[in-house]
Amino acid sequence: MTLRVMEKGDLASFVERLIASEPGAVGPVRKDGKHVFARLASVEDLDLAYTTTLLPPKKYLFPPQETLLRFRLGAPPVVEPVLEAPPLVVIGVHPCDLRGIWATDRAFGDDHVDTNYRARREAITLIGADCLPDEHCFCTSVGSHLPEPASFDLFVTDIGDAVTVEIGSERGRALLERYARSREATAADLAGLQKRRHAKEAAVKARLNVDVQMLPLLLESVSTSPLWEQLGAKCLSCGNCNLVCPTCYCFDVGDLMQLNLEEGERIRRWDGCTLVDFATVAGGHNFRREAKSRVRHRYYRKFQYLMTRYGRSFCTGCGRCSRSCLAHINPPETINALLAEAEREEA
Amino acid sequence: MSTPLTRQIESLYLGRPATVTAVRTLTDKEKLFDVELADGPLGHEPGQFVEVSVFGYGEAPISVASSPTAPGGFQLCVRNVGRVTGALHRLEPGAMIAIRGPFGRGFPVDRMRNRDILFVAGGLGLAPLRSLIGYVMDRRSEFGHVTILVGARTPGELLFNDEYAGWARSPDTEVHVTVDRAAEGWTGHVGVITTLFPRIQVDPKTTTAVIVGPPVMYRFALAETFAKGVPEDQVYVSLERRMKCGVGKCGHCQINGIYVCQKGPVFAYAEIAGLEEAL
Known part of the structure; x- marks a missing residue:
């Protein structure tokens, strides 16, 4: 891992220069008390101290409506x-949303490569940023709380006085060299990064009470669980969970x-x-x-x-489906109830 | 927008240009379309499907109704049930459409060679089955005894009924036809398709069964087939789903963990027996 460090003022200048020089820059922007990914007109629009956005950045790779x-x-x-x-x-982009992009990269890149997704994906530069969780986040339970080295071009973590910048690609390195003032990381910076990551892990409250890698096996045994009836009775079939999901x-x-x-478009x-x-x-x-x-299928x-x-x-x-579900259906409660049921049946 | 149907940009969603060369009305609801691709043969296996574009209306997955051994283009038997199929029904010879595919996994003809074959076709299920029946008829010496069961709700809904006599004239081939409800002039068998099973002899050691029909038919036709002793891995079905993309992306055709457009539409029964959402 190549780690650089920027002073906070230099991070703002970096973003300002990206906005001024690159064809387009988007980031988390405040909207009605929440955050959305939106076009940045200036660095003042950017609010990196956000928990989550209403929609994940998936919308830039796979837009809600797209002409084929x-x-x-x-x-x-x-x-x-x-x-x-x-x-x-x-x-x-937070680590969970980088993981979401990992997932759509797999799904659209598998076997028949989706040409439209690939074209958008190749034109996008990802500058990740670390975060602190709210009560719905359970990233630590699915292993998406840390940024994967290959999942971003640059990744920024606030370590107090300064920010660390991990370089994940040549594209990221070039942007940093062209637009930013940065220095090599010291042992103290590394320690600051670790401390921040531990603090994040400790702050995650919602969790799955099971090793996520065991879930395919667990689900094998609970397909006829009465829980699906209960969730089906609550679910409004509104599609909110699908709408906000990064994957x-x-x-x-x-x-x-x-x-x-006479003229028309084929759209998805x-x-x-x-x-x-x-x-x-x-x-x-x-x-x-x-x-x-349908709930079970999801x-x-x-x-x-x-x-x-x-x-x-x-x-x-990421917790988005938990936050947006009108019937309060959420993955931690669902998975933990299934787990408890499987354990009761084993006992 | 330069030349017609160009492929200057690689796109997963751009079809091959094709012409409808003939349209034949089969029943009140179904028409048979002869289609020729501008750039060569379709190159399909019996049982595969294509995505058919009628520009302005959209795209629909349609199984190929003709055998790859048939000369010329290929045929699509289309029931008028929706926007795209309705638009297809209004097309006349000479109309230009586009074709993506062939997609999916067809019938495993190599596994069927030298075996007896029991075909069970309910309603529109005869359309995909006809691609395999045609293949077997064209290579008749490569297969054993052939039994073809065809069922429809009424005589007027029987598809390809001008072809049954030709199949029956092939060596070592029998064809049995039934309708759920008779109509004036009907002298044939009356009853659901399972009522044909007592009439046929099946050697479970040498028989492969191929069953295609509406969802409601499978449970009963499968039970009769298993009652004849045919093992689960020698029974094939073709499943209908709403494949929007044909390439394993859009999610519509998924049965439990399986994409029908990739692993199907043809499945050995043994492959889907444990899947709650399959039948």
Whole structure:
């Protein structure tokens, strides 16, 4: 790991120069008492002392609505593929959201590479930032509380008087050299970084009472648990959890015509497996008709199906679904209840 | 927007340009489309599906209804049930569409060679099965005894009924047809498809069963097939899901941990027997 240190004033200058010189810079910005990732007009817009954003930065890699093709009807129709990849520096991405990007990188990069995701991904520079948790965060339980070395271009941690900057890529190194004043880290800086990380770990309150790597196995034994009935009875099938999740990547595809009825676009839109009609086929048969099977499906995707396929939990512990669920369904309570049930049955 | 349907930019979602060369009305709800790709053969296996684009309406997953051994292009049997399929039904010969695929895993013809084959087709299930029936008919000497069971709700809903006599004329091949409800002029068998099972002989040691039909049919047809002694790993089904992308991304076709568009749509029953969401 290459570690540099910046004075706080120099960090502000660095961000100011990024905003002025790079084609686009976004970061956490205050909005109605919460935070959202949004365009930065100046360094004053950036608020790095945030806990979470309403939506994860996934929206820059996989937008809520995205054009895949543009076409003009006729004989023959004229069709043009669309790959939009605006260069963007995303500042202030927390480790859990870096883990979310790790997950969507796997999902979209697997087998058939998703050309639209890849184009956006390659145009994005990630400057991570460390954080302190709120009562919903459970990153330590899924191993997403520390920034993975390959998951960012730069990663900033506040160590009191100064910030440490980890360099994760050549792109990150170049940005730092071009726009920032920094110095080598001393033993005291390293100690400050460790202290800050320990403080963060200690501050995480919500947790899964199980080694996350055991969850695919645990879920194997609880697919008929009465808990799914209870959650299904509470779940409003509103799709909020899908909407805010950094690793939900399901989508719908359809055509949108312009008013001239000659030109149109093929678009994809975020979809959600907890929405009623997600698994309905053309004849009307719904393969997950009941809310309990949809809630369960979502949990199994995060902690078993995708986890088994890619090796790590697809839940990042960010707590967004816990915060946004109108029925107060949340992963720590759900997993811990399933665990308790499995333990009771074993005893 | 320069030349038609170009591939200047690599895109996972850009189809191959294709022309509808013929349209035949099969029933009140289904039409058969002959399709030719501008840039060569489809190169499919029996049982695979394609994503069909009608620009302005969208894209829909449709199983290929013709055998790769058939000359020329390929055929799609489409039921008019939605936006894209409705638009397809309004197309006339010469219309330009786009095709992505073929996708998924088809029927394992190599595992079926030299075996007896029992086909069970309910309703629109005959469309994907016809790609395999055509393959077997074209290479008749490579397979053992063939039994084809076809069922539909009414005589008017029977698909490809002009082809049954031709299949039955193939050596060592029998075809049994039934309808749930008779209509005027119908002299054939009446009853759900499982009522055909007492009429057929099945050697469980040499038979592979291939069953495709609506969700409600599987439970009963599978039970009859197992009652004949055919083992679970010699029974194949093809599952319908709403594949939006065909490439394992969009999530719509997922059954438990399995993407139907990648591991299916054809499955050995043994592969999905434990999956609650499969049937």
